Amino acid sequence: MLKKIALMLAVLLIALSIPVSAEVADKAPFDVNAKSAVLIDLATGTVLYAKNADLALPPASVTKIMTLLLFMEEVEAGNIALDEMISVSEYAASMGGSQVYLEPGETMSAEEMLKCVIIASANDAAVALAEKVAGSEEAFVARMNERAAELGMVNTHFENVTGLDDDTTKHLTSAYDIALMSRELLQHEIITKYSTIWMDTIRGGEFGLTNTNRLIRFYNGATGLKTGSTSKAGFCMSATAMRDGLHLIAVVMGAETRDIRNECAKQLLDYGFANYSLYSDPGGECGEVKVLGGVKNSCTLSYPPFTLLLPKGKKGSVQVEFLVEDEVKSPIAAGDKVGTVRYICDGETVGEADIFAMENVDRIGYLGLLLKMLGIYCLK
Numbered sequence: 001m002l003k004k005i006a007l008m009l010a011v012l013l014i015a016l017s018i019p020v021s022a023e024v025a026d027k028a029p030f031d032v033n034a035k036s037a038v039l040i041d042l043a044t045g046t047v048l049y050a051k052n053a054d055l056a057l058p059p060a061s062v063t064k065i066m067t068l069l070l071f072m073e074e075v076e077a078g079n080i081a082l083d084e085m086i087s088v089s090e091y092a093a094s095m096g097g098s099q100v101y102l103e104p105g106e107t108m109s110a111e112e113m114l115k116c117v118i119i120a121s122a123n124d125a126a127v128a129l130a131e132k133v134a135g136s137e138e139a140f141v142a143r144m145n146e147r148a149a150e151l152g153m154v155n156t157h158f159e160n161v162t163g164l165d166d167d168t169t170k171h172l173t174s175a176y177d178i179a180l181m182s183r184e185l186l187q188h189e190i191i192t193k194y195s196t197i198w199m200d201t202i203r204g205g206e207f208g209l210t211n212t213n214r215l216i217r218f219y220n221g222a223t224g225l226k227t228g229s230t231s232k233a234g235f236c237m238s239a240t241a242m243r244d245g246l247h248l249i250a251v252v253m254g255a256e257t258r259d260i261r262n263e264c265a266k267q268l269l270d271y272g273f274a275n276y277s278l279y280s281d282p283g284g285e286c287g288e289v290k291v292l293g294g295v296k297n298s299c300t301l302s303y304p305p306f307t308l309l310l311p312k313g314k315k316g317s318v319q320v321e322f323l324v325e326d327e328v329k330s331p332i333a334a335g336d337k338v339g340t341v342r343y344i345c346d347g348e349t350v351g352e353a354d355i356f357a358m359e360n361v362d363r364i365g366y367l368g369l370l371l372k373m374l375g376i377y378c379l380k
Contacts, residue, residue, distance in 0.1 A: 035254025
């Protein structure tokens with residue numbers, strides 16, 4: 001029961017922490033050299049930097065973050081196994097741009113295709129995965145747009161699974177929306193197993209893969225995630241990195257060159273790591289409270305995990321206060337709120353979480369009260 005309560009509350013806290021608008025971030029003391037950009041913290045969703053973050057622009061292959069998200073959700077649901085063999089259609093094999101030159105009728109494991117998409121941004125593999133999930137690219141794109149709406153990606157509309165945009169008219173998303181779907185994709189921890197690979201091979205070592213994200217090799221703590229470029233979109237990127245427990249997502253759209261894009265992403269990540277730190281409390285049991293008129297005299301209490309983004313150097317200054325009444329009246333149900341955890345930094349409350357009952361305590365009846373009194377009398 002404790003695990004279920006803690007999990008539900010953790011999900012609720014994370015959901016409530018996502019900003020309504022990316023433009024709420026304080027203006028940082030620099031301007032990135034791109035059409036739009038955003039920097040968020042993975043754990044809390046807090047926006048740390050924003051420039052035109054809600055502007056809808058072509059995303060190029062960064063589109064594949066949503067393609068990967070839907071595929072990983074199918075894997076996690078048990079509908080597809082990573083060792084399952086996938087057959088390549090003639091349509092999937094016909095994709096241009098970045099590719100691993102899949103042949104019609106060729107079979108490849110889902111895991112190898114996944115690596116092709118994440119590492120080499122292979123358009124042919126992306127379409128093959130989409131067809132495996134939904135039967136056709138068109139049906140998969142409909143799912144992409146549905147999932148985008150569920151995530152609150154209000155400035156997004158997908159027309160394909162690859163980001164190829166020669167024939168598209170409204171294939172658009174925003175830096176903030178990319179951050180949202182990147183954050184969701186990173187909930188599937190296996191993704192970073194592949195997105196942190198610099199070089200690999202497929203087809204038994206016959207075909208080499210090199211990561212399109214150069215930060216994987218040259219930026220300390222880089223964990224992924226996806227690059228993209230077309231003449232219409234310019235150079236785009238969702239770059240992720242983690243240091244000292246702080247996991248950041250930096251999105252850059254519409255940079256003029258690959259090097260400028262990479263420098264913008266590094267600038268954003270450097271800013272985040274230099275100015276912020278993550279405070280985490282794992283939650284758990286936090287004592288008991290006296291219960292009046294219950295079949296038990298007390299009830300065990302717990303509180304959920306809590307995460308807070310703070311200015312650099314403030315993490316060690318956080319104090320925790322548990323505010324619970326001296327006693328509560330029965331009946332008590334597991335999950336009932338009975339108090340508050342307060343987090344204080346430099347004398348100010350910087351966060352709060354609820355304290356919950358871990359167990360049911362029913363109201364005692366007359367017979368139970370009589371037996372209880374007799375027990376006390378007999379003990380004397």
